[in-house]
Amino acid sequence: MDSQSLIFQKFRCLKCERRLNKPLELKCNHFICRDCLETVLRNHRTNTQCPACSRPLGDYQIENYTYLSPDHYISRLLSTFTDVNECHTCKEFTTVKPCSECSKDQCHSCSAKHEETHLQIEEQPNENLELSNEELEILEPIKSYLSKKEFEDFIQTARNHVDRAILKQDKTMVYIPRSGSTVSVEKTPIWSEPEIYDWSKHERFSLDDIINSKPERVRQLLRLDFNPRPYQIRMARPGLAGKNSIICLQTGAGKTFIAAIVAKFLHIRSLQNVISPSASSTSRFKAVFLVPIKALVTQQCAAFRQVFIDQPDFILKPIDNQVGERFKNLYQQFDIFFFTVQKFANFLEAKHADLTKFDLVIIDECHHCYDNHPINSMMRQYHRLKSSGYTVPRIIALTASVGTNKKNAFDHLVHICANLDCLEICAIETGLEEAELRNSTNTPLSDTILSVPKEISDPIVKALKDDVMKAIASRLGYDISTMDNQKLENFLAIEHDNACKKNDRDAVIGCGYLKKFHRFLIYYDDLPLDECIKWLIEGLAEFTASNPTQFDKFCRIKSEEFLKRVAIEISNSMEVKAKLKKLVEMIINLHTVNCRGLVLVRTKFHAVSLETFLNKNSDLKKRQISAGHLTGQGSAEELSLPGNQQSKVLDEFRKGTKQLLVATGE
DNA sequence: TACGTAGCCCCACCGCGACT
DNA sequence: AGTCGCGGTGGGGCTACGTA
Known part of the structure; x- marks a missing residue:
C-alpha cells in the first residue's frame, strides 16, 4: 500500500468503512461519520462503545453533537481531496472519478475496465433481456467475473427463474427450463448411459461414474442405503464437478441429500488419495454444513449420518457447549462439521477455524445470505480470501425460496448468486423430473381460503x-x-x-x-x-x-x-366469535385418526390464548383433540418458551398426545 | 436479559399514467 | 386541470432467533 492509501485509510469511518461523511471526533480521538454514530447510539442504547477502542460513549447525546469545525485538519483535508473515495471496482481507497455512465466512483486503473462493461451492455441487442438501469447496476459487481457469454447465460437463467417462480401456478414447485439454464454441462440424460463403472473390479471410481449412472449404481458406488432420485444426481453434478452451485428445491425434496452425495463422493475420493502414495493431495476432505438456526443442526446432521451410514465416525455429532479452542482438535478428528452459521462465523473471527482449510462449505437456507446476515459476513471473508489468491472452499448453497424474500425478486436472486459466488442455479426441470418430484414428496391436496363475515358492531x-x-x-x-x-x-x-x-x-x-x-x-x-x-x-x-x-x-x-x-x-352469554367458530369447525372437518394440525398466528399472545380456547372447547374435547402452543424463546416475557419446553411441546406433537400446534411465525 | 440480526404487515406518501 | 388507481418506497411497530 502506498503512502497515499495509508493516509486515506485514516479517513475511513470506523463503522461504515467508507470515506468519512460529516466527520465527528470522539473523545478517544477516533473519527466516525455523524450518521454512523447515530446508528451506533440508536442500536446499542445502553452499552455504546467506540467501534475502534471500545471506550464507552454512554454520555453522548444525538442532539448535542457539534460538527467538527471547518478548520479542523481532517475536515480540511477531506475537502481538499474531494476526489478521494473507495473505488467501486477494486475497493481501494484512492483517487477516483465518477463513471460517466453510472456515476460510480472508479480509480484510474479500474476505470477503463469499468467503462468496457458499459460498452458490452450497450452492444447487447438482446431485447429479451430488457434490463432496467437498476438491474444493470445490481449486476455490475458480478460482471467482472464473467465472460460476455456467461453473463448473458446468467441473466437469462435468473430471468427465467424469477418469471417461473412468480408465475408458477403450483406454489410448491419451482421450475427452471433446461434451455436457458446455466447448468450447461452434460446434455446426456442420466438413463441413456449404458456403460457402468464396476466398483467391485476397481477400487477407484471417478466423477463420471457418479454423474452418469443410474440411481441404483450410484447407491452401490457411494455405499448408500437408499436410491438417490435421478434429479438429485443431476443437481449434484455441478458440485461434483467442483463448481459452486445453488440448489433450489422445495422443502422435503431432499436438498440435504444432494449436498451429502457430493460430500460423500469427495470424501471417498480424498480417502483414496490419502491412501495412494502417488496422490498429489495428502489431506483429508473437510466440509462444514452451516444452518441458520440451532434446531437444524441436529436435523441435518441426522440426514448426513444416513448418507455416511458406513462411516459415521467422520461426522462430528452436534455439540451444544462451547467449542472454542477445542475446535482445532476436532478438526483433526472429524471431516464433516455442523454449525449454526453464527457459531462458525465466531470461530473464524476468533481464528479457531480457518476457512481455507475446508474443501466444501454447504450453506442451508442460503437465501439469508444478504446484507448483514452472519452467512453473508462469512461470505465476505470468503471473497476477501479469494481475491487475495487463497484457495477457498467450494460452495453448495441450499434453499427453497430464492428470490422470494425481498421486494424485488430479481435483485434478491442476483445478490444471492453474487454473495455466494455461485453461477449455477439447479432447480427442478419441467416434465419428467417434475412428475417424479410430485410422486416422491407430499404435496398439499388442496388449499382453501375461508372467508368470515365481518363482525357487526360489537x-x-x-x-x-x-x-x-x-x-x-x-x-x-x-x-x-x-x-x-x-x-x-x-x-x-x-x-x-x-x-x-x-x-x-x-x-x-x-x-x-x-x-x-x-x-x-x-x-x-x-x-x-x-x-x-x-x-x-x-x-x-x-x-x-x-x-x-x-x-x-x-x-x-x-x-x-x-x-x-x-x-x-x-x-349474558355472548356468542363465540365467527372466526373462532369457523376454526373449530374446520379442525373438526379435517380431523382424522393420527392427523396433525398446525395453526399459525401472529403473536405469542395469540398462540397462548388460542391454545387455551381450543383446549376448552367441548366439541374438540369430545374428539380428544388437544392443542399445544409453540413460540420462540424471544425476550423476557412469560409467554416465551425456553428451548427445552419447545422440544417438549414438539415431542408431544410428534408422539400424538397433542394433535394441534398453535405456533407463531407466518 | 440485552442486544443485534432479520422478516412481515400496514399505512402514508409520492410519482406516473389514464381518464374525465 | 383535476381525479383516480396503481406501484414503489419508507417508516413504525411487531415478531423470531442466536449469542454473550
Whole structure:
C-alpha cells in the first residue's frame, strides 16, 4: 500500500468503512461519520462503545453533537481531496472519478475496465433481456467475473427463474427450463448411459461414474442405503464437478441429500488419495454444513449420518457447549462439521477455524445470505480470501425460496448468486423430473381460503372506543376519532415517547392506558373475549401508582366501568366469535385418526390464548383433540418458551398426545 | 436479559399514467 | 386541470432467533 492509501485509510469511518461523511471526533480521538454514530447510539442504547477502542460513549447525546469545525485538519483535508473515495471496482481507497455512465466512483486503473462493461451492455441487442438501469447496476459487481457469454447465460437463467417462480401456478414447485439454464454441462440424460463403472473390479471410481449412472449404481458406488432420485444426481453434478452451485428445491425434496452425495463422493475420493502414495493431495476432505438456526443442526446432521451410514465416525455429532479452542482438535478428528452459521462465523473471527482449510462449505437456507446476515459476513471473508489468491472452499448453497424474500425478486436472486459466488442455479426441470418430484414428496391436496363475515358492531368494542378511549384522549387533547388501527398505534407510540421526554406524567399514563386498550381491541379482533380481558386486567395493574393524580383516578374509574360492562356482557352469554367458530369447525372437518394440525398466528399472545380456547372447547374435547402452543424463546416475557419446553411441546406433537400446534411465525 | 440480526404487515406518501 | 388507481418506497411497530 502506498503512502497515499495509508493516509486515506485514516479517513475511513470506523463503522461504515467508507470515506468519512460529516466527520465527528470522539473523545478517544477516533473519527466516525455523524450518521454512523447515530446508528451506533440508536442500536446499542445502553452499552455504546467506540467501534475502534471500545471506550464507552454512554454520555453522548444525538442532539448535542457539534460538527467538527471547518478548520479542523481532517475536515480540511477531506475537502481538499474531494476526489478521494473507495473505488467501486477494486475497493481501494484512492483517487477516483465518477463513471460517466453510472456515476460510480472508479480509480484510474479500474476505470477503463469499468467503462468496457458499459460498452458490452450497450452492444447487447438482446431485447429479451430488457434490463432496467437498476438491474444493470445490481449486476455490475458480478460482471467482472464473467465472460460476455456467461453473463448473458446468467441473466437469462435468473430471468427465467424469477418469471417461473412468480408465475408458477403450483406454489410448491419451482421450475427452471433446461434451455436457458446455466447448468450447461452434460446434455446426456442420466438413463441413456449404458456403460457402468464396476466398483467391485476397481477400487477407484471417478466423477463420471457418479454423474452418469443410474440411481441404483450410484447407491452401490457411494455405499448408500437408499436410491438417490435421478434429479438429485443431476443437481449434484455441478458440485461434483467442483463448481459452486445453488440448489433450489422445495422443502422435503431432499436438498440435504444432494449436498451429502457430493460430500460423500469427495470424501471417498480424498480417502483414496490419502491412501495412494502417488496422490498429489495428502489431506483429508473437510466440509462444514452451516444452518441458520440451532434446531437444524441436529436435523441435518441426522440426514448426513444416513448418507455416511458406513462411516459415521467422520461426522462430528452436534455439540451444544462451547467449542472454542477445542475446535482445532476436532478438526483433526472429524471431516464433516455442523454449525449454526453464527457459531462458525465466531470461530473464524476468533481464528479457531480457518476457512481455507475446508474443501466444501454447504450453506442451508442460503437465501439469508444478504446484507448483514452472519452467512453473508462469512461470505465476505470468503471473497476477501479469494481475491487475495487463497484457495477457498467450494460452495453448495441450499434453499427453497430464492428470490422470494425481498421486494424485488430479481435483485434478491442476483445478490444471492453474487454473495455466494455461485453461477449455477439447479432447480427442478419441467416434465419428467417434475412428475417424479410430485410422486416422491407430499404435496398439499388442496388449499382453501375461508372467508368470515365481518363482525357487526360489537357492543364491547363500541363501549371501549366511543366511551373510555375517547374520554381519556380528549382529556389529553387528542382527537383519535378519525384514526384507524395503524394510525392510532403509531400516534400513541409517538405521543408516549414525547410525553416521556417532556416528563408529562398525565400524558405518559394516558398513552399507557390508550395503548393497552388499543392492543386489547387488536387481540379481541381474533381471540376469545375472556382471554383478552384477562390480559387487559393484568396489563392495567401496572398503572396503580401509590399517589394517584386526578387524571390517574379518572382513567382507573373509566376502565373499571368498562370492565363491569364487559362482565355483564359475558354473563349474558355472548356468542363465540365467527372466526373462532369457523376454526373449530374446520379442525373438526379435517380431523382424522393420527392427523396433525398446525395453526399459525401472529403473536405469542395469540398462540397462548388460542391454545387455551381450543383446549376448552367441548366439541374438540369430545374428539380428544388437544392443542399445544409453540413460540420462540424471544425476550423476557412469560409467554416465551425456553428451548427445552419447545422440544417438549414438539415431542408431544410428534408422539400424538397433542394433535394441534398453535405456533407463531407466518 | 440485552442486544443485534432479520422478516412481515400496514399505512402514508409520492410519482406516473389514464381518464374525465 | 383535476381525479383516480396503481406501484414503489419508507417508516413504525411487531415478531423470531442466536449469542454473550
